[in-house]
Amino acid sequence: MTSIADRIAEPALAGKADAILREAAPAISIPAIGERELRLDLFRGLALWLIFIDHLPPNILTWFTIRNYGFSDATEIFIFISGYTAAFVYGRAMLQSGVVVATARILRRVWQIYVAHVFLFTIFLAEISYVATSFENPLYTEEMGIMDFLKQPDITIVQALLLRFRPVNMDVLPLYIVLMLFLPLILWLMKWRADVTLALSVALYAVTWQYDLYLTAYPNGFWAFNPFAWQLLFVFGAWCALGGAQRMSRILTSSVTLWICIVYLFASFCVTMTWYFPQLGHLLPRRVEQWMYPINKTDLDVLRFAHFLALAAITVRFLPKDWPGLKSPWLRPLILCGQHSLEIFCLGVFLAFAGHFVLAEVNGGAWMHFLVSISGILIMCAMAWLISWYKHSADKSASKSKSAGGNADMAGGGS
């Protein structure tokens, strides 16, 4: 975590850089260097916990995840905040060190995420190979057919390396990889005209819906998160980070916006309730139903996007940047998890595999489900704390030897 906070140590340098930035790039404004935006970390940490819980078999904790109370879920939060922090960090790098260096840094980051994805795939392979050889219940002969891909490692593994073969629960990182891969282009455009970039992104989203663009997957089907559609959230996050949020502040503080958001969130809550209590279903007018369904997650349905916007607007309004609670030790675990999102995300996916495995090997009772979820979250927190401690002490010793471009990847844990 060579983070924004650490950079305050060099205020003079940073200030100079900032001055240069303002002259060089009138199109976008990067918020002055301040303390790390803890709200982002907090909500990204929350998103990571929720994604972990959603990846486990349903249990009591599943009822606490936001997807049960509205259209959008933790994935939206994760992608938006990733866009925001990535633009914040690499946008600054692009203005300071130029397009080429910033691109190189971003590509290095993409490589890290790719390696993480392949590592998770290896763990997945190990787990299911074990299950395949140790489990021959005749009741499930058909379901075991899913292991058939093990018979063709030549194809499957190559397809996995090409990101086309993705097992269950391994869809977010490939999306993230593709989005990050296009980040240099996005930032470069933003540097030129931020609003035009956002408009282009909206246009691509519209074209995706109109002409049904998608990426195919192996052995069939397509990407569970369509990058052509989900880029909208990522670019929107980047746009907000590069001054858009400030320019929107008048809209965000207006009470009209607030009421629209509240009404929309309530409406979406009511609709979600009809999924869990079908007897309420008849209350929903048929015409609304026909217009609304299906609410498509693959292509980031407009209703989901709007739901996320409403949530975000209300959050920003009622949770000020300087809310003292952000410093409270109770929220510390969440914030720490959010600050090391790649590591914790991967750990979460791994723990979800491991959790399934424990439930399968030991016992699948409700209490065990609960225990697995809770211990998973505790492990994630402990790991986040450990990484943070390690980076902190590593940075300390590094600053003694004073490595110049030390902040090459301050987004290392951050984006």
Add this chain to the structure above:
Amino acid sequence: MKSCSKAILGLTLLLAGCLHFAPARAETAPASCEVPDHLLSSESALNKVADAVKAGRPLEILVVGSRSSTINTTDGSAYPGRLQAILREKLRPVPVNVSLELQAKKTAEEVAATFVKLVEKKPTLVVWQTGTVDAMRSIDPDDFRGAVEEGVAALQNAGTDVVLMNLQFSPRTETMISPSPYLDNMRMVAQQHDVPLFDRFAIMHHWNDQGDFDLFSASHGIELAKRVHDCLGRALSKLIIDAAHLNPAQQN
């Protein structure tokens, strides 16, 4: 009594390596696989079945399904065979024939295309077990729903009653197969087309939670599968009798 069953349990555990767990447990406590009413209640009626039984015509049931509609035995111990035996007993003297059309490794779309031919035999009721292959191949859930809708409509147009049966609850493969979109879509189609849904997933989940069956078991034996299929046959027969509003007591 308690210590006795404990001793038996201990012995079985010891012998688990060479003997099958299932028969020993079956002796101590016959498989109670009760299904809560809400899992078998359906607002949709099986009118064709009701008419056939009331008129004393033979009840021809066709089960269309994939591999999970069979187990590796030849003695009719898979659920279609059990269904036939149980219905024959309960609906006596109405003749009941259950036949199985096995369509292994076919998606709902591929199976639906064969319905025109299948219904030429004029079955009274078609039990369509589907979803597993689609979930394994992660077919687009919207396409899946379209295919199931098409299939159900084709069957209804041909004048047969339809029961939809969804996936098995398979805890071991949950990391690899994600059943929920397919379960949701089948529920939706069942509601829209007014067709009873035999919620095999929820029922097996319930049995597993209640401890009736240990579906996590890595047992290689066939006994567990036989008992589960017997219970599935029982539950399915109850669903059919209830949805056709038949009172077996009157029939006897």
